[in-house]
Amino acid sequence: MIMMPCAAFAESRPATDYTAEANRSWYDTLDFSDESEKENALRGLIEAPESLIIYDEAGNVVWNVADYSFVNELETAPDTVNPSLWRNTQYNSYAGLFEVCDGIYQVRGYDMANATFIRTDNGWIVFDVLMCTQDMQAAKALMEKHFGELDIKAVLYSHSHIDHYGGILGLINREDAADPALTLAEQLASGKVVVLAPEGFLEHAVSENIYCNAAMSRRAMYQYGVLLEPGETGKMSIGIGLGQSIGNTGLIAPTYxxxxxxxIVIDGLEIQFQLTPGTEAPAEMNAYFPKYRGLWLAENCTG
Structure with a gap:
């Protein structure tokens, strides 16, 4: 029998004296006057939505950054929240379209992961496609608002975790993908979208998200407080993002x-790949773009 956590909770309570003192002590340990991370988080901002709430076709909320607006209303963290987590939540609430450099753009804060758009000679390569269809549709719409209709040449999955591939159907349709029976050169010449991933991607994506789905879902509920409401005595950031979106997920298998x-050269853009199996995920890779002097490490550089 599979048992899921119950959705009944005791009323939230204020911090105990011990918790309040422990949280406040971090102001003496860390330099909270250093706002360099805030500067990094906002660098290159092109557009930030005034209030970001993403819905599915039935009107259900699948992603809500607006729920975390309370973190910007206080100068210091409340006694119930570790100040580092409070600041992390503030910075993760900065959502929008950002320029990394001329030719590389990211949509951040539209899901747990980021979507990266890299310009080629005649189109775009997209690195990681968020966790759900609706969020990726919103990210694509934001990009097209500033750059016009996107001609997608290739999609790259960095690794086998669903927050980096689950939104693929919000970017392209299954019929848009190249034929995996063709060689890479033939795929690139076909005009279809090449979908690249590290070796072993499909095996691990299936094993983690189908075979182990029940166990991983239960773990996530406890780990992230999925059923809690955002707030000073509820749910905060999960470190790498504001949480997990709850829209529709999908998968297009890698064509290469x-x-x-x-x-590999895709539409004139050279990409140097480095496989990193058994790191942050069982199947993962890094990529370097000499033209942009850009190094893409996905979650291998999560700090």
């Missing part, structure tokens, strides 16, 4: 797997 540390 990166099996060695190889260099």
């Amino acid at each position: 797997e990166i099996a060695t540390d190889e260099t």
Whole structure:
């Protein structure tokens, strides 16, 4: 029998004296006057939505950044929240379209992960496609608002965790993908979208999110406080983002797997791949773009 956590909770309570003192002590330990991370988080901002709430087709909320607006209303963290977590939640609430450099853009804060758009000679490569369809649709719409209709040449999955591939159907349709029976050169010449992933991606995506789904879902509920409401005595940021979106997820299988540390040219853009299996995920890879001097590490550089 599979048992899920119960949705009944005791009323939230104020912090105990011990908790309040422990949380306040971090102001003496860390330098909260250093706002360099805030500067980094806001650098290159092109557009930030005034209030970001994303809905599915039935009108259900699948992603809500507006619920965390309370973190910007206080100068210091309340006694119930560790000040570092409070600041992390503030910075994770900065959502919008950002320029990393001329030719590389990111939509951040539209899901737990980011979507990265890299310009090629005649179109775009998209690195990671968020967790759900609706969030990726919103991210794509934000990009197209500023750059016009996107001609997608390729999609790259950094690794086998669902927050980096589950939104693929919000970017392209299944019929848009190249034929995996073709060679990579033939796929690139076909005009279809090449979907690249590290070797072993599909095996681990299936094993983690189908075979182990029940156990991983239960773990996430406890780990992230999924059923709690955002607030000073409820749910805060989960570190790498504001939480997990709850929209529709999908998967388009890779049409080409990166099996060695190889260099590929897609629509004039050179990409140098480095496989990193068994790191942050069982199947994962890094990529370097000499043209932009850009290094893409996904969650291998999460700090």
